[in-house]
Amino acid sequence: xxxxFALYKMWFKLAIKRIPVVLAGTVVLAAxxxxxxxxxxxxxxSKDAVEKIPVALVINDDNTYTQMAISYLLEEETVxxxxxxxxxxxxxxxxxxxxxxxxxVIVIPEHFMVSVLYGEDVTAQLILxxxxxxxxxxxxxxxxxxxxxxxxxxxxxxxxxxxxxxxxGIDAVSESEEYLNFHLLMYALRRNTYFGKQTISDTxxxxxxxxxxxxxxxxxxxxxxxxxxxxxxxxxxxYTLALYRVGVKTHSLLTAKLLSVSAxxxxxxTVLYLAALLRKxxxxxxxxxxxxxxxxxxxxxVHLLIFQIAGNRLTGTLAGFLVTIVMMxxxxxxxxxxxxxxxxxxxxxxxxxxxxxxxxxxxxxxEILWQTVSACLAxxxxxxxxxxxxxxWTQKQx
Numbered sequence: 545x546x547x548x549f550a551l552y553k554m555w556f557k558l559a560i561k562r563i564p565v566v567l568a569g570t571v572v573l574a575a576x577x578x579x580x581x582x583x584x585x586x587x588x589x590s591k592d593a594v595e596k597i598p599v600a601l602v603i604n605d606d607n608t609y610t611q612m613a614i615s616y617l618l619e620e621e622t623v624x625x626x627x628x629x630x631x632x633x634x635x636x637x638x639x640x641x642x643x644x645x646x647x648x649v650i651v652i653p654e655h656f657m658v659s660v661l662y663g664e665d666v667t668a669q670l671i672l673x674x675x676x677x678x679x680x681x682x683x684x685x686x687x688x689x690x691x692x693x694x695x696x697x698x699x700x701x702x703x704x705x706x707x708x709x710x711x712x713g714i715d716a717v718s719e720s721e722e723y724l725n726f727h728l729l730m731y732a733l734r735r736n737t738y739f740g741k742q743t744i745s746d747t748x749x750x751x752x753x754x755x756x757x758x759x760x761x762x763x764x765x766x767x768x769x770x771x772x773x774x775x776x777x778x779x780x781x782x783y784t785l786a787l788y789r790v791g792v793k794t795h796s797l798l799t800a801k802l803l804s805v806s807a808x809x810x811x812x813x814t815v816l817y818l819a820a821l822l823r824k825x826x827x828x829x830x831x832x833x834x835x836x837x838x839x840x841x842x843x844x845x846v847h848l849l850i851f852q853i854a855g856n857r858l859t860g861t862l863a864g865f866l867v868t869i870v871m872m873x874x875x876x877x878x879x880x881x882x883x884x885x886x887x888x889x890x891x892x893x894x895x896x897x898x899x900x901x902x903x904x905x906x907x908x909x910x911e912i913l914w915q916t917v918s919a920c921l922a923x924x925x926x927x928x929x930x931x932x933x934x935x936x937w938t939q940k941q942x
Contacts, residue, residue, distance in 0.1 A: 548796045551796060598630070602633065602652065603631060648672050649670075702724055705724060754905060767868060769844055773861050777851045778852050778935070794935050806841050839904055871897045874888060875897040875901060876898070896924075
């Protein structure tokens with residue numbers, strides 16, 4: 545036990561002495577990772593440049609409630625990301641629809657909002673091109689139909705309270721309608737208060753920036769494993785044989801290698817994480833640092849396995865770089881999984897980098913799931929066991 549502890553102590557000292565080399569390599573690789581992340585964000589941002597649905601808005605009602613409702617509609621994030629509204633006179637809007645400048649025209653009639661609030665049957669007019677039904681106009685039509693459900697709910701509530709008051713003989717129709725008018729309008733204008741927000745995009749629950757930041761961090765760690773080849777490489781037979789003779793087993797040597805390198809990067813990650821917290825660039829979570837430790841262990845277990853299979857540092861470095869690029873691609877780190885073929889996604893689900901990147905994204909958002917941590921830990925344990933098995937087998941062969 546004392547000799548094993550001495551071995552751990554020696555490898556930790558070696559890792560600490562190599563911190564300047566590790567940091568220098570990390571800085572160089574950070575430029576590569578940052579470039580990949582920047583390119584990825586630009587790739588997704590280019591999708592946002594796709595032409596939005598142009599809509600002409602004809603407003604014949606200058607009622608305050610109508611202006612409030614329309615203003616809120618135009619500021620809704622979902623609407624802003626889908627449509628561009630241009631207020632026009634009705635004749636100009638009809639001409640723009642004919643020439644294809646707009647995909648739809650909405651005509652708001654006089655006294656529209658007041659009529660709606662008092663349960664009268666009045667509708668805004670939606671005009672689509674008669675000559676061609678484009679994909680954009682179909683999408684917009686569906687969106688309008690969905691929004692109309694809010695008005696149907698309001699009208700149904702008003703009709704119901706009117707019928708109740710009349711049936712029960714309660715002289716409170718005006719007061720009830722006024723109460724409903726106020727609360728239904730406030731419900732519509734403040735619906736974000738009642739409903740949670742769920743991000744749905746090509747990058748899952750993460751924004752494009754968060755997705756590629758997480759991918760960049762994992763790519764940096766994976767490439768950094770290559771710079772630690774001197775510590776992770778397979779030792780010569782004479783060295784391992786000498787350790788075996790004094791009672792130090794193969795798994796103890798591999799554990800010392802893995803923990804010493806991981807400890808250095810866990811320390812670096814901790815400093816950077818605390819700095820990011822101070823700048824409010826990440827969301828705090830008490831489980832963040834333990835999760836980061838699991839993530840880093842999983843990353844360096846991959847490289848420990850590669851270097852032990854490769855047999856020497858040069859081959860391990862080349863293999864590590866190749867394996868890193870392939871695994872990151874299959875995991876959807878360079879290109880989001882939604883753009884990749886189904887077969888690639890199926891294979892990517894078995895890549896350790898898939899779960900490592902997911903955990904990194906959760907650390908950034910502060911929403912860490914134990915399932916993801918467990919998957920990363922299981923991957924690390926499985927790969928370490930394979931590494932020990934291969935090393936023991938090759939040692940016996942030699």
